[in-house]
Amino acid sequence: MKRPYVILNAAMTLDGKISSLAGDSRISCKKDLDRTHKLRAEVDGVMVGIGTILADDPSLTVRRVSGKNPVRIIVDSRGRTPPEARVLEDTAPTIVAVSNKAGKRDIEGLRSLGARVIVTGKEDKVDLNSLLKEILDQEMEKILLEGGSTLNWGMLNQGLVDEVRIAVRPCIIGGENAKTLVGGRGFDKIEEGVELELKNTERVGSNLLLIYNVKGASSCSKK
Numbered sequence: 741m742k743r744p745y746v747i748l749n750a751a752m753t754l755d756g757k758i759s760s761l762a763g764d765s766r767i768s769c770k771k772d773l774d775r776t777h778k779l780r781a782e783v784d785g786v787m788v789g790i791g792t793i794l795a796d797d798p799s800l801t802v803r804r805v806s807g808k809n810p811v812r813i814i815v816d817s818r819g820r821t822p823p824e825a826r827v828l829e830d831t832a833p834t835i836v837a838v839s840n841k842a843g844k845r846d847i848e849g850l851r852s853l854g855a856r857v858i859v860t861g862k863e864d865k866v867d868l869n870s871l872l873k874e875i876l877d878q879e880m881e882k883i884l885l886e887g888g889s890t891l892n893w894g895m896l897n898q899g900l901v902d903e904v905r906i907a908v909r910p911c912i913i914g915g916e917n918a919k920t921l922v923g924g925r926g927f928d929k930i931e932e933g934v935e936l937e938l939k940n941t942e943r944v945g946s947n948l949l950l951i952y953n954v955k956g957a958s959s960c961s962k963k
């Protein structure tokens with residue numbers, strides 16, 4: 741299937757957490773935030789799950805460097821994105837991808853706030869394959885996946901990620917229920933896991949940036 745090139749980008753602690761149990765996700769140092777904003781300016785769209793919208797209320801815009809804001813893509817089966825969410829401010833275009841679980845009123849409410857609503861598939865969850873196809877049809881060829889844990893699993897499990905960029909903060913926070921880089925059900929066997937190939941490493945401020953290609957990734961779009 742033709743789909744956009746997808747880069748998963750995240751900041752995590754050395755023990756693999758992307759937020760604390762209490763919900764603190766401010767893991768990136770200033771230089772890493774600059775890097776993330778630069779990356780946003782280089783892609784056509786930035787995608788997050790509704791869990792991240794509800795937990796962090798991010799803007800997902802380019803503010804720390806000069807550059808164009810990407811289209812914000814929210815994966816939100818039931819159309820729960822709150823009307824006051826920053827992603828619905830008119831600083832950049834926003835797509836909310838819902839499933840048939842979303843009510844008409846919620847869809848109309850999101851549209852009235854300026855969001856483009858895409859209804860995907862017949863399942864409870866957003867059909868990520870058809871969403872990516874529709875995104876490519878709109879000439880968005882490069883997408884940044886900014887989590888969280890559950891959406892990262894959904895995308896990786898379906899083979900929809902081409903590249904992984906992780907900024908590792910030299911810090912350990914523990915917490916068995918704190919969100920990790922990838923949640924979901926997980927694979928039973930190590931050999932079933934998503935195999936990566938190290939492409940580059942770099943010191944970014946106090947963090948270590950690890951850049952991997954996903955082995956066998958099948959995006960047809962240009963990088």
Ligand SMILES: NC(=O)c1ccc[n+]([C@@H]2O[C@H](COP(=O)([O-])OP(=O)(O)OC[C@H]3O[C@@H](n4cnc5c(N)ncnc54)[C@H](OP(=O)(O)O)[C@@H]3O)[C@@H](O)[C@H]2O)c1
Nearest residue numbers: 750751758759765789791792817866887888889890891894
């Ligand atoms: N450090 C970092 O770089 C970073 C970055 C981003 C987020 N975070 C942290 O991650 C946490 C949020 O992660 P999360 O796992 O709770 O939420 P999430 O991954 O942001 O969103 C998951 C939700 O997306 C919806 N969804 C719809 N279709 C889906 C599909 N096909 N596959 C997967 N998800 C689908 C589901 O909710 P519905 O069923 O309601 O649609 C699902 O529960 C927050 O604590 C945030 O701070 C950290």
